[in-house]
Amino acid sequence: MPTEIKLPAMSPTMEEGTLAKWLVKEGDTVKPGDVLAEIETDKATMELEADEGGVVAKLHVAEGSDGVKVGTLIATIAGEGEEASSPLPPAGGAGGGQSAKTPAAAPVTESPPPAPPASGRGGADRGGEDADTPSTTAPTTAAKPKAGDAPASLQVSAAPAGPTHRQTVREALRDAMAEEMRADPTVFVMGEEVAEYQGAYKVTQGLLDEFGPARVVDTPITEYGFAGLGTGAAMGGLKPIVEFMTFNFAMQAIDHIINSAAKTNYMSGGQMRCPIVFRGPNGSASRVAAQHSQNYVPWYASVPGLIVISPYDAASAKGLLKSAIRSPDPVVFLENELLYGHSFDVPDAEVALEIGRAAVVRPGRDVTVVSYSIGVGVAFDAAAKLAEEGIDAEVIDLRTLRPLDRATVLASLKKTNRVVVVEEAWPACSIASEISAICMEDGFDDLDAPVTRVNSADVPLPYAANLEKLAFVKVEDVVGAVKKVCYR
């Protein structure tokens, strides 16, 4: 039987790749372990090895093709003694539903180990990055989605003024750091794989080349240690940006974030500063289960002495990271890995956005949907569905969670008289709980219905695909909650 080689997923977030180079040609004999091709993913260039030996019967995808979907048939290898010209099943045919669990080829890394568990979750209801498993993806070579094809959530940006360009959240974060590092020599970045590896999620890509190893510092795997070291460096007059590979690992370091960084200015009677940014991906990724999937925003947002930011789109990610770096206070800046690859309009000008200011990102009359981070995408998609049913939802992106912009929420409540909070976090002691309390304390007379929370399921995040999906905040839950508060 000829072996079909399909483009494998080389990270949990990978949905498509570029076939950078074929290292074999049709008719070549290959041994197990031979490198067949170089594949560029969104994070790295990987080598694709043959698992079984044979003769390369056919290369189905040309060198240099980009946007090749995971699961696409890229080569056929005939077994020893087989006809090299065995009839092949059509792409997407009999083999199309075959699972990628038994790939004929296994990905290997170029030199460093594979990027850490990354995302890949998504689906149409999660902002357009369809990350369903390769087995269910039709093996077609589709172009990257254009702005016009994207769901509602991807078409809305921070509505920046002036000329803009299209940029991913990942690039926007990188540019924010680079611009601030150019402006202030005391700003430096440290963390695991931030320099030579170019960032575990490529957020620090290119920084080492521009700023050198003294300012882009690879650390050992030592979260407690480098969080403390960074905090000490901030006390000593520098402006560190400490990257956690994910905020899950920052639990090892949370003592320094809270006890050392957040409290020092107060405990010193205002004489000791700690201008530091702790940043990295936060929240659930895809299929990485409970220890790698949680939202720490409510944890940090409860701590006086910290600034807590969790942006949604690229423009606010950039504008707020710039302000975070300039802030004289310790900032916890929580990104979302699933949003890194999404593109938005970003101002060409170097704009720093005001910390502590929420944005009405979709004006509406009938109901206020409050969210932040990835939940904003869910809110947008829900708003689009609700519009079809004649309900005009106003969407607020909180952006900064401490200090929280109470005024914007309350002004919107005054207008719509109904609030639904969408938050990908556990419900208890959440930002949704806080918004709910604020609306009751200061907007009680404006409320025509109880404030309603749409949160993730109150369980450790499960691994199984179906259970995981059940645990996340879903568009239909938001639609249901909105209809309920609108008595429809």
Place this chain on the structure above:
Amino acid sequence: MAKSAAAASPPSPVRERPAEPKRYSASNDDLLAFYREMLLIRRFEERAGQMYGMGLIGGFCHLYIGQEAVVTGVQSALAKTDSVITGYRDHGHMIAAGIDPRAVMAELTGRAAGISKGKGGSMHMFSVEHGFYGGHGIVAAQVPLGTGLGFAHKYKGDGGLAVTYFGDGAANQGQVYESFNMAELWKLPVIYVIENNQYAMGTSVNRSSSEDQLYRRGESFRVPGIQVDGMDVLAVRGAADVAVEWVRAGKGPILLEMKTYRYRGHSMSDPAKYRSREEVAAMRERSDPIEHCKKDILAAGAADEAKLKTIEQEVRAVVADAADFAESAPEPAADELFTDVLVGTYA
């Protein structure tokens, strides 16, 4: 059989090591300055203990009595550009860093004139002006923080170094070793000073440490260590000089284990049942750092008994003044509750 014998012991690493420290040869002025400093810390702490008993000082209060030679000797070897950080037993370090005893005592009583405006208390005092970065209440948290201060000195290229004091108890925290690793990896200018006073609260070093020779604790990170008689201010200063020279030469961090002893309990609320009265009495009798220094002064002819009495009276006056000030100074205004939480102003 002969073959196994051929598996000889691994070659010992040939690495440069710091010079064997010598006891500092102090001038007469040095000796008197050390004596005065140690006595000031001792009397200050005795007074703090009394004020705690009177209810003027609240919370936790950890006294430094018995350990005075360590901070006095080390601080005397530093330059103005250097940084210092320590844990919660910090009153002596504040005084040795040159901070006004009034501001320290007023912090202990929780008054607005305290060095932290009364918001920090005994364990959380800072003076950036004096290069003193606290005063940290979480055991061993100051170790990576101090390593970060060293990182900042190297980054800025200002020639300074960071002295990071911690105790034998803190020496068992994992973050200490995370710090050693990075400090040596990046050759950071840090002097780690373990003040081994033999007891981590109530647990002796022997009961808590598989390697109780704490100066060896840096070995697997290639951080050289030196064990020092921490009850002899001249031995401390001699070792500090070696450490400063090592670090300033760009050779990376160094570890000094100061063998010392605290006479009082871990904190004011510790009855210290874990050791005998005789043990404490013997230590005071034979190894007291102030008596030790006094003998050196008399032997060198740096001063006579009368002169030492004068110093004693001067020190007592400074402490009495600080205590009076701390007792009579006003508490912080109520609106101070909400100040200093953040530096910036936000929307």
